[in-house]
Amino acid sequence: MASGETLLVCGGAGFIGSNFTANALADGSCRDSRVVVFDKLTYAGSLLNLRKVEDDPRYRFVQGDIADREAVGRVFTEYRPSAVVNFAAESHVDRSIDSPDDFVRTNVVGTFELLEAARSALSGGSEEERAAFRFIHVSTDEVFGSLGDEGRFHEQTPYDPSSPYSASKAAADHLVRAYWRTYGLPAIVTNCSNNYGPYQYPEKLIPVMILNAVEGLPLPIYGEGRNVRDWLHVDDHCAGLLSVLRRGEPGQSYNLGGDEERTNLEVVEAVCQAVEAEFPAERNAALAARGIGSYRELVTFVEDRPGHDHRYAIDASKVRRELDWRPRHGFETGLRETVRWYLEHREWCEAVALGASRPRMGTQARLTAVT
Numbered sequence: 001m002a003s004g005e006t007l008l009v010c011g012g013a014g015f016i017g018s019n020f021t022a023n024a025l026a027d028g029s030c031r032d033s034r035v036v037v038f039d040k041l042t043y044a045g046s047l048l049n050l051r052k053v054e055d056d057p058r059y060r061f062v063q064g065d066i067a068d069r070e071a072v073g074r075v076f077t078e079y080r081p082s083a084v085v086n087f088a089a090e091s092h093v094d095r096s097i098d099s100p101d102d103f104v105r106t107n108v109v110g111t112f113e114l115l116e117a118a119r120s121a122l123s124g125g126s127e128e129e130r131a132a133f134r135f136i137h138v139s140t141d142e143v144f145g146s147l148g149d150e151g152r153f154h155e156q157t158p159y160d161p162s163s164p165y166s167a168s169k170a171a172a173d174h175l176v177r178a179y180w181r182t183y184g185l186p187a188i189v190t191n192c193s194n195n196y197g198p199y200q201y202p203e204k205l206i207p208v209m210i211l212n213a214v215e216g217l218p219l220p221i222y223g224e225g226r227n228v229r230d231w232l233h234v235d236d237h238c239a240g241l242l243s244v245l246r247r248g249e250p251g252q253s254y255n256l257g258g259d260e261e262r263t264n265l266e267v268v269e270a271v272c273q274a275v276e277a278e279f280p281a282e283r284n285a286a287l288a289a290r291g292i293g294s295y296r297e298l299v300t301f302v303e304d305r306p307g308h309d310h311r312y313a314i315d316a317s318k319v320r321r322e323l324d325w326r327p328r329h330g331f332e333t334g335l336r337e338t339v340r341w342y343l344e345h346r347e348w349c350e351a352v353a354l355g356a357s358r359p360r361m362g363t364q365a366r367l368t369a370v371t
Contacts, residue, residue: 005033005132007245008081010066010114011045011088012037015200016138016234018049020085023238025056029246036060036079038072039088044201046352066110069117076117083134083245086114089172092203093142093165094305100164107168108175111137115179115187122185135187136245137176141230141257142166143191146309153191154315155253162307177251186250190241193257193314196334197234198341202353205264206335209271210342211349213295214279216286219272223304225265228311232258233329233338243323254323257314260331265299270332272296274339 007024011017012035021037024030035053039045041063053059060079064071066088088110090096090103115135122130144153145160159174161167179185196206209219240256248254262270272295281287281294292298319325329337342349 005082006079007033007035008038008075008079008084009035010038010084010086013039013041013045013047013049013061014087015044015049015197016195016237017045017085017087018199019197019234020087020238020241021050021059022053023235024242025053025058027242029242032058034058034060034079036062036075036081038062038064038066038075040065042090044091044203048348048351049199065106066114067105069113072113072117073120076121080121082129082132083136084114084118085136085138085241085245086111087138089138089169091140091165093163096163096165096168097306100168103164103168104171107165108171111172111175115175115185119179119183119185130184130186133186134245134248134250135176135179135185136241136248137173137187137189138241139169139173139189139191140166141191141193141255141312141314142309143170143173144312147311147313149311152257152313152315153255155191155255155318162309177253180251188244188248188250189253190244191253191255191314192237192240193230193232193312195232195234195237197338198345199348200234202349205267206271206338207342207349209268210275210339213272213275213298214284214286214343216284216290216292217298218300219268219295219298220300220302221264221268222302222308224301225263225268226310227264227308228261228313229264229267230257230313231260231262231267231331231334232256232314232327233334236327236329239328240319240323240325243319243325247323249322254319255314255316256319256325257316258327258329258331259314259316260327261311261313262331268299269296270335271339272299274332274336275343277336278340278343 161170180187
C-alpha cells in the first residue's frame with residue numbers, strides 16, 4: 001500500500017482479523033496508512049481483541065454488518081479504502097450444521113455487498129486508483145473437500161465442499177472470481193489451512209483443549225481422532241496476507257499452509273504436553289479433585305460429526321515461489337507459545353465467552369471442539 005492510503009479490514013475484530021490488523025499496523029509497508037476495522041461484533045468478534053491497537057492514531061473502528069448494504073456503503077463513502085481485506089465470516093462448521101441460514105447471509109450475501117460497494121467506488125475513480133486497488137478475500141481449504149491419505153490441495157484443485165460452512169465460503173470465492181472476470185475488480189482469493197494462536201475464540205479445537213485441560217474437563221475428540229489437518233500459526237498467515245496485499249496479482253488465488261499436518265489426536269496430545277510444561281498436572285487442583293494424574297487421561301472419544309472431512313493439506317509452493325512467503329513458526333514451538341498465552345489471559349477467555357460452555361453443536365453433544 002502507498003503512503004496515506006486506507007486499508008479496510010472487514011471482520012477485523014475476530015481471531016485472524018484482529019491479528020492481521022495488529023500486524024498491518026506494525027508492518028513497514030503500511031507505516032503511514034490508515035487501517036479501518038469494520039465488524040458486526042458477533043459472539044466471535046470483540047473489541048477486546050483490538051486493545052493492542054486502540055491507541056494507534058492510524059486505527060479506526062466502525063461497527064457494521066457486511067450484509068447491510070447501507071452500512072457498507074457508508075464506510076466506503078467515508079473512508080474511500082484503497083484496499084479491502086475480507087475476514088468477515090461465520091466460520092464454525094458445527095454451527096453451520098445447526099443454522100446454515102446465518103452462514104449464507106454473512107458469507108455469501110455479505111461478500112456480494114462488499115464486492116458491489118467496491119465496484120461502485122471504483123467506477124468513479126481514476127485508472128490509477130483502479131489499478132492500485134486490491135480486494136483480498138480470505139477463504140479456507142475446506143472449500144476443496146476431503147483428501148485421502150496422499151496429495152495436497154493446490155490452487156487448481158476442484159471445489160467439493162462438505163458442510164454448509166464450506167459451501168458458503170465456496171460460493172463467496174466464486175463470486176469474487178466472477179467480479180474479477182466480469183467487471184475487472186482487482187480481487188485475489190486466498191485459501192488457508194487451520195489457524196491457531198492468540199485471540200482464537202474458545203470454540204475451536206486448540207483453545208477448547210487448553211481451557212478444558214486446565215479446568216479438568218473432558219478433552220472430547222470426534223471419532224477415533226484420525227482426521228488430519230494442516231496447522232498454520234496466525235502470525236504466519238497474516239504475514240502471508242500482507243505479501244499477497246503488496247505483491248499478489250489480481251485474478252489469482254494463493255494457498256497459505258503451514259506444512260504441519262497432524263491428526264486431531266496428535267494435536268490434543270501435543271496440547272496435553274504443552275499444558276503439562278506450563279502448568280504441571282500435579283499442581284492442578286481440578287485434576288486432583290477428579291483423581292486424575294495427567295492431562296492425557298482427560299481424552300474422550302465421542303460420536304463423529306456429519307460430513308467430517310478426513311484430511312486437509314495445503315500445497316503452498318505457489319506463494320512461496322512467487323511472493324517469497326513461508327511460515328516461521330514450527331508447530332510445537334507455536335503451540336507452546338499459544339498455550340502460554342491462553343494460560344496468561346484467562347480473563348480474556350472469560351470475558352469473550354461470558355461463561356458459556358464449549359459445546360459441540362452439530363449433534364448436540366456437550367464439550368466437543370471442532371476441526
